[in-house]
Amino acid sequence: MSTPPSDWEVVIGLEVHVQLHTRAKVFASSPWGFGKEPNEQVDPVVLGLPGTLPVVNREAVEKSILFGLVVGASVPEHCSWDRKNYFYPDNPKNYQLTQKDFPVVVGGQVEIELPGASRNVMGEHKFIRIHHAHLEEDVGKLSHAGSGSLVDYNRAGVPLLEIVTEPDLRSSAEAEAFLRSLVAMLTQAGVADCDMEKGQLRCDCNVSIRRRGVEKLGTRTETKNLNSISSVRDTVIYETARQIRELEAGRSITQETRGWNAELARGYVLRDKEDAHDYRYFPDPDIPTLKISRETVARLAKQVPENLYDRQRRYVEKLGLPYTAASVLVNDRALAEWFEIAVAAHPTNPSGIANLVANDLLRDLAASTGTAGAFDEAAPAPVSLASCPIKPAQLAGLVKLTDDGVISKQQAKEVFTEMFKSGQDAAAIVDAKGLRQNSDTGELEKIVQEVIADPAVAKSIAEYRAGNEKAINALKGPIMKRTQGKANPVLIDQLLRKFLA
Amino acid sequence: MAEGFDIDHLAKLARLSLTAEEKALYSSQLNQILGHFQALADADLPATIDDARVVDEAALRSDEPGPVLGAEAVTRIAPASRDGQISVPRVVDDES
Numbered sequence: 001m002s003t004p005p006s007d008w009e010v011v012i013g014l015e016v017h018v019q020l021h022t023r024a025k026v027f028a029s030s031p032w033g034f035g036k037e038p039n040e041q042v043d044p045v046v047l048g049l050p051g052t053l054p055v056v057n058r059e060a061v062e063k064s065i066l067f068g069l070v071v072g073a074s075v076p077e078h079c080s081w082d083r084k085n086y087f088y089p090d091n092p093k094n095y096q097l098t099q100k101d102f103p104v105v106v107g108g109q110v111e112i113e114l115p116g117a118s119r120n121v122m123g124e125h126k127f128i129r130i131h132h133a134h135l136e137e138d139v140g141k142l143s144h145a146g147s148g149s150l151v152d153y154n155r156a157g158v159p160l161l162e163i164v165t166e167p168d169l170r171s172s173a174e175a176e177a178f179l180r181s182l183v184a185m186l187t188q189a190g191v192a193d194c195d196m197e198k199g200q201l202r203c204d205c206n207v208s209i210r211r212r213g214v215e216k217l218g219t220r221t222e223t224k225n226l227n228s229i230s231s232v233r234d235t236v237i238y239e240t241a242r243q244i245r246e247l248e249a250g251r252s253i254t255q256e257t258r259g260w261n262a263e264l265a266r267g268y269v270l271r272d273k274e275d276a277h278d279y280r281y282f283p284d285p286d287i288p289t290l291k292i293s294r295e296t297v298a299r300l301a302k303q304v305p306e307n308l309y310d311r312q313r314r315y316v317e318k319l320g321l322p323y324t325a326a327s328v329l330v331n332d333r334a335l336a337e338w339f340e341i342a343v344a345a346h347p348t349n350p351s352g353i354a355n356l357v358a359n360d361l362l363r364d365l366a367a368s369t370g371t372a373g374a375f376d377e378a379a380p381a382p383v384s385l386a387s388c389p390i391k392p393a394q395l396a397g398l399v400k401l402t403d404d405g406v407i408s409k410q411q412a413k414e415v416f417t418e419m420f421k422s423g424q425d426a427a428a429i430v431d432a433k434g435l436r437q438n439s440d441t442g443e444l445e446k447i448v449q450e451v452i453a454d455p456a457v458a459k460s461i462a463e464y465r466a467g468n469e470k471a472i473n474a475l476k477g478p479i480m481k482r483t484q485g486k487a488n489p490v491l492i493d494q495l496l497r498k499f500l501a
Numbered sequence: 502m503a504e505g506f507d508i509d510h511l512a513k514l515a516r517l518s519l520t521a522e523e524k525a526l527y528s529s530q531l532n533q534i535l536g537h538f539q540a541l542a543d544a545d546l547p548a549t550i551d552d553a554r555v556v557d558e559a560a561l562r563s564d565e566p567g568p569v570l571g572a573e574a575v576t577r578i579a580p581a582s583r584d585g586q587i588s589v590p591r592v593v594d595d596e597s
Contacts, residue, residue, distance in 0.1 A: 022564050029567030038585045039572035047575070059564035078555065087516055089589040142592065150586035153575065278514060288556040296558060 009212045010240045011220075012169035014232070015204040016182060018161045018192045019138065020063045026137050026159035027054030027097060027287070034198040038152035046157040048093030053286050056081075060159035062300060064104040064135045065292065067161060067191045069304050071130050073108030075297050079135075080289040084279045089151050090139040098162075099134035100281045102289070106132050110165075110185065111309045112177040113327075120324045125309065128178050129166040136160050155199075161192070167206065167217065172236040179203070179229050181308070188305050188333040202227050207239040209247070218243070219253040223260050223267055235260050238267050305333055319343070319350040325358040334385050335362075338392050345396035352399045356416065361390065364420045389423040390416075398426035405490045411435050436486065441495070444479075444487055448495045451478045464500060472496055505535055 025032055028045035045052045061079075068075050080102040083095040108130040114123035138158040143150050163182070169175050183201065186192040194201045208220035221243075223235045238260075243253050257270045306314075308330045315326035329336045335357065342353045365388060398419065402412045407430055418429045430436050451457065457478065463471035472493070479492050508528045512519045519527065576582035581589075 024562075024564050024566045029562065029565060030569050031566035037572060039575040039587070040585075041569055042572075042575050043567065043569050047570075047578075055560070055562040057564055058558065058561035061558075061561060080554075087514070089587070089592060143586075144591060145583075147591055148583075149589050149592050150583060151589060152586050278510075288554045288560065289551065290560070291555050291557045293558060 007212050008209050008240075008244050009214075010170060010236065011167045011208050011210065011217055012171075012175050012236055013167035013206040013220075014163075014165045014169065014175065014178065015206070016163040016165075016179070017138075017202045017204075018163065018186060018194065019200040020060050020135075020159040020161055021190060021192050022057055022059045022063065022159050024057055024059075025157035026057050026060045026135065028157050030157065032154065032158045034195075034200075036154055038150075038154060041154040042156070046092065046153060054097060054284075056287060056290065057159060060135060061104065061290065061292075062296070063159070063191045064133065064161050065297060066189055066300050066303060067133060067163070067186065068105035068108060069297070069301050070185050070189045070191070070307075071105075071108030071110055073105045073130060073133070075292060076102065076104070076106055078102055078289050078291055079104040081135075081284045081287045082281045083284050084281055086279055089149065090142050090156070092140065092153055092156060096137060096139060097284055097287070098136035101283075103132045103134035104292075105130070105134070105163075108133075110178060110181050111307065112174065112181045113309065114173055114177050116323075120322065122323045122327070126168075126174065128168045128174075131164045131166050133161050133163040136162060167208075172233045172240075175205070175236050176229055176233050179232060184308050184331055188308065189303070196228055199227060203232050205232055205235050205239075207236055207243070208253070209240060209243045218247075219255050221253065221256050221258050223258040224270065226260055228262070231260055231262050234262070234265055235267060238265070242267070308333075311336060315350075315354070319354075321351055321354045325351070325354040328358040328362065329354060338385055338388075341392035342396040342399075345393045346400045346403075349399055349403050352403065353396060356395060356399065356412075360413070360416050361388070361395070361420075364417075389421070390419050394419060394423075394425055401426050401430060405488045406430065407435050408489070434486075441491065444483070444491060445495055447479055447482050447487075448492065448499060451475060451482070452496075452499055454478070461500060472500070506531060 020026075023031060025046060028043050030041055030043040030046050032041050045054055065075050067073075079099060081097050082100040084098045084100070085095045087094055109127045110130065112126050112128055114126070116123035138155050138160040140151050140153040140156040143152070165178070169178060183194045187194050192200065203226040205223045205226055206220045207223070208218035210216065210218045221239060223239065226232050226235060239258075246253055258267045259270045260267050312323075312326050312330045315321040315329065316323060321329075329339050339354060339357050342357070343350045346353065365384070368387070398412060398415055401407050401415075402409055407415065411430075415426050415429050415433075415435070418424070418433075419426060422429070452461065452475070457475055460471045460474040464475075475496055476489070476492055479496075480487055480489075508519070508524050508531070511531075512524070572585040576585060576587060579587040581587070
């Protein structure tokens, strides 16, 4: 059921609802946050009480514009708000403030990366177009208890950016990749936290199928309110299979709104087109049209971080990092910036630093911090670098000691573990533990000459001189033994070749 | 003018239960109202921004959290409440 027969093509468009990172609500000054007692984060504007007027939160507008700039959208000269009228108790005003005709973001695109053939191979890249994004208010939360329903308006009025894609996605894997990429961009720009466990990102998923080669889109269904990446993936797989089954049985697809039961892994009909809401949109008379100054756009443009795939290309092409390490680093902006500070302190071996960061540091940090948001079960746990006991320059120092031959790679692992525990510099740990390899040429020269003079190794010397390169290794053991393993192997090799030449 | 609406559908959306007489009365009144709006819609106006309604960013509020009513005050103005939440007749929009 995971792949449709090859003559069918699935066409997917997503509407992604993201709670923006602000302190106050979008049209009211009421604070908001997850996990508060019901109705404790509500003020008269949120409830739409008589005599109140909504005023737009600047931060919510700027975060929306910032998102537009991140995806390369055009930021319109004006945007305005409309009323979407409907009767449902999740909304205290009987209308939701949203943007219909003049949204804050128009166009743009999101680069995605599909999974490669294996973990260390980069997959195909694609661009998914954004149709628009509009800034609206979230609605309250209903819970159903017995014969009645209970309403908590804490969530009502929370700034919500609805990001609408073009129908550019062609598989469940592409939908997953798009959401991962979008989440990375939103969080790295500080637009939103996207904590799916807290419902900060929810998704509506439009699915239709058509015969390959046919241009006309098939009838689509919309599955609403998906709150995890796996639910989106499963919905696409389920809907694709269902629609193929219907069409191949000679039936037709009904344009309908559907729900998804994640526990039973199946979709169900919420309402068909006959039942479609008539929202009677009209411009909200309380909120004037907003003119967005080009100065604001220019100021926000400076906050746009490097795109994660641009960063990945730079790491692979300019710094020579393996794809595996680069792809891990770029997913976390703070981690990538941490890595870059370390590289600045020791620019000659970015891969050595990247491997320590992407493997050892991440592993030890993950062991000491929390878990990933539930929307994306497959994502690595976000780590907190604030509590990281090792500073970037210290890690660079460790790699430099290894590169200079002061300690071996094996010893570096041991030193790293100690650094993570104590926060001490690598050099201090190396000295305290007496790990420093002996690089005193004079003393080492003497030992090398003594070993060469030992008749026990005469055969190896003869073999080496006869052209057997490997025979030289037999001499290194006795030297290491006499220096208690502290001799620098690179130096030993140089000295042996010098004296045997 | 032909009716541009379905009175049964509108009544359903508005959660109203109407008698045949009411349907006839409201249909006729709605037709009149829609006729007025049709006159406005017929006016040849481009879909542009109304300059008179435009404000700049100075009209935005800063992201400063202000006071809240508190659950007690919120539930007091509702017809019914329970456990700090507003109580309404059961509404379901899920699998049933």
